[in-house]
Amino acid sequence: MGGALDPAVATGRNLVRAALADLGPGSRLVIGVSGGADSLALAAVTGFVADRASYEVTAVIVDHQLQPGSAAVAAVAAEQIHELGMEAEIIAVDVGRHGGPEAAARRARHEALRRSMPDAVLLGHTLDDQAETVLLGLGRGSGPRSIAGMSPADGITRRPLLALRRVDTERICRAHGLSWWNDPHNADPAYRRSRIRTELMPVLEDVLGGGVAEALARTADQVRADGAWLDELAAAVEAPLDVPTLLALPPAVRSRTLRRTALQAGADGSALTSTHLAEIDRLVTSWHGQRRIELPGGLACVRLGDSLSYVRTPVAG
Structure with missing residues (x-):
């Protein structure tokens, strides 16, 4: 990277640094990498922070084996991680069916990421993912717990990029010369989240005058804070x-x-x-x-x- 530091890169580094502030030198980090822009951007900014904070970091690429050519996608992601100067491990998993395909894939992925018992697992979810999660929760009518969306920190899981938009992660990738994979599932109308991303969010942004994703993410933060306090009261009964x-x-x-x-x-x-x-x-x-x-x-x-x-x-x- 030459010239002035891209603002998205600087923001990403600062977000990762803040998310890992409680960890000391030598802490072992695992980054979940899919080959998409979000996870590659997370790897790029985390590698910079880890080098200066003396963290041990490995990128784990989980091959769900659900699409033709998934092994090749994983191999390309691993190659780019190596170019960033980090270790990469490809783990192929067999995805079950319990709870539906998305839930089963998520369980298999999380088990693979925790296999080495790291001090922290970093995931590349963005503000756009958070907004989509809130809308899914609203649609299910599952109450404030689902509307609260994803937590920035949940046990060893860290989501440093929840304040960044998807376009910011693409900027980070371009700044590092990284090429990302576009998962065809993300545009497949068979998946509800895909339709929210490609159909519902653009309509909401148009009708409500923009800023919808940010507003949904702020709502999630507020509901999560209220819910955490109520959970503390419940735990004290x-x-x-x-x-x-x-x-x-x-x-x-x-x-x-x-x-x-x-x-x-x-x-x-x-x-x-x-x-x-x-x-x-x-x-x-x-x-x-x-x-x-x-x-x-x-x-x-x-x-x-x-x-x-x-x-x-x-x-x-």
Whole structure:
């Protein structure tokens, strides 16, 4: 890179530096790389920061083996990572079907990225991805948790580029001489997120006069902050299965308390919906003798007297 530093590159570096501020020298980083502009841009700016902060960094390219030529795409991505002066590892995964193709691919990818037990996993989600996630949540009617979108930090997962637009990551790639792959799935109308990206967002931007993606991302930040505080209140409830205690809680705290107890009991968090929680809530607030609510994950919530409990659901023979 010669001449003046591209502002998008400078911003990207600063975002990565801030996202990793809690990590010391020698910390091991994994960057999830697909070959697209977002992940390649993340690798480019992270490599710069890692070199100066003495982090150990590896780019992991996950080959989902779902499209013809995926191995070649992974190989090209690895070559560009090597040109940036970083290690690259290609991991081929077998994607299952549980929860739908997108959810299954996401689970397989996350398992591959965590295989080496790094201190942080960096993902290249952008502000555009965040806006699309919020709209998907609104469409499902899944409540504030889905409208809150993706968190910048979730355990070891870091998403440093959530404040950047997709066009900014393309600028970063061009500044580093990187060529990115355009996933055909991103324009495939069979995928709801693709239609949001190519059809709905342009209409919203036109009708509402621009700035829609930024507004949706700001909404996600605000809802996430409120939700985090309510989750803290729910975690502090001392008798979370006691019906009188639950009745005394504000509905927003009670819902989060019930969700927390269900997850602790073993409910499948990826399939646990607001509908399930509403039915459990009825065991507390509108009990007419109903005794069990079936939950995803082979679990049921049961009311006996003034107490809730969770029991395993027998498997049909």
